[in-house]
Amino acid sequence: MIKEINNIQPEHKNFDNNAIQKLAKSLDATEIGFADLSVLPAPKRMGYANGITIVIKLSDGILNQIDTEPTQTYFSHYRSVNRLIDDISLRILLFLEAQGYPSVAIPASQSVTDPEDSFTGAFQHKTGAVLSGLGWIGRSALFIHNSYGPRVRLGTVLTNAPVKVGTPITASGCGACRNCVTACPAIAIEGRLWEFGLPRNELYDAFSCSQHMKEAYHHIGRGVVCGLCVVACPVGK
Ligand code: SF4
Numbered sequence: 001m002i003k004e005i006n007n008i009q010p011e012h013k014n015f016d017n018n019a020i021q022k023l024a025k026s027l028d029a030t031e032i033g034f035a036d037l038s039v040l041p042a043p044k045r046m047g048y049a050n051g052i053t054i055v056i057k058l059s060d061g062i063l064n065q066i067d068t069e070p071t072q073t074y075f076s077h078y079r080s081v082n083r084l085i086d087d088i089s090l091r092i093l094l095f096l097e098a099q100g101y102p103s104v105a106i107p108a109s110q111s112v113t114d115p116e117d118s119f120t121g122a123f124q125h126k127t128g129a130v131l132s133g134l135g136w137i138g139r140s141a142l143f144i145h146n147s148y149g150p151r152v153r154l155g156t157v158l159t160n161a162p163v164k165v166g167t168p169i170t171a172s173g174c175g176a177c178r179n180c181v182t183a184c185p186a187i188a189i190e191g192r193l194w195e196f197g198l199p200r201n202e203l204y205d206a207f208s209c210s211q212h213m214k215e216a217y218h219h220i221g222r223g224v225v226c227g228l229c230v231v232a233c234p235v236g237k
């Protein structure tokens with residue numbers, strides 16, 4: 001059973017977010033956010049109270065090359081950005097632990113065995129990002145950053161450092177738009193508007209999406225991501 005990890009020293013209650021922000025910027029993070037994760041059950045956040053979200057904006061030049069299918073450059077870019085996120089997450093973790101705050105860096109892209117969702121990660125990066133106030137979840141089930149739309153990749157550091165947290169976003173900003181629904185070649189996107197707590201499988205069918213990518217884009221590379229729901233989105237274009 002996962003317990004709360006809460007050994008914050010009283011003298012550390014006035015934690016300054018700026019040092020982490022400066023470190024992340026110096027490592028080329030686009031933005032970082034801070035979330036109170038305590039609304040989630042302890043096992044979903046590994047017992048940690050807070051989350052730090054790392055945002056990297058994807059290249060417009062590379063995304064703009066996507067027309068009817070993903071490209072080799074997108075395939076490679078996606079992986080390069082994941083490596084950068086993992087590097088930044090590790091550096092933030094080391095910084096926090098040097099100050100006495102146990103922390104865990106969640107890999108940018110890693111599926112784990114979950115009986116309820118076989119396409120999920122150890123921690124949902126987009127849940128942390130929404131609780132930080134950085135954006136919402138689109139009809140596509142992608143995280144939609146307030147400024148950059150779905151043109152971002154995310155990472156997370158779970159920590160018990162007493163960071164100052166942002167204001168969560170709890171409602172969709174998609175409005176009447178349905179671009180991603182009509183763009184999806186796998187008909188995997190249900191078209192529902194997100195609200196906080198709505199399970200991902202009520203927004204889209206991860207199995208159909210994954211199957212389509214395996215079958216249709218095998219020639220581009222193993223585990224390629226489609227990107228059509230990303231480039232269809234007007235937010236951040
Ligand atoms: S990645 Fe492609 S197949 Fe999957 S939901 Fe988006 S548009 Fe559909």
Ligand code: SF4
Pocket residue numbers: 137138139140144173174177178179180181232233234235
């Ligand atoms: S394409 Fe439209 S409906 Fe889909 S996530 Fe973007 S704003 Fe929302």
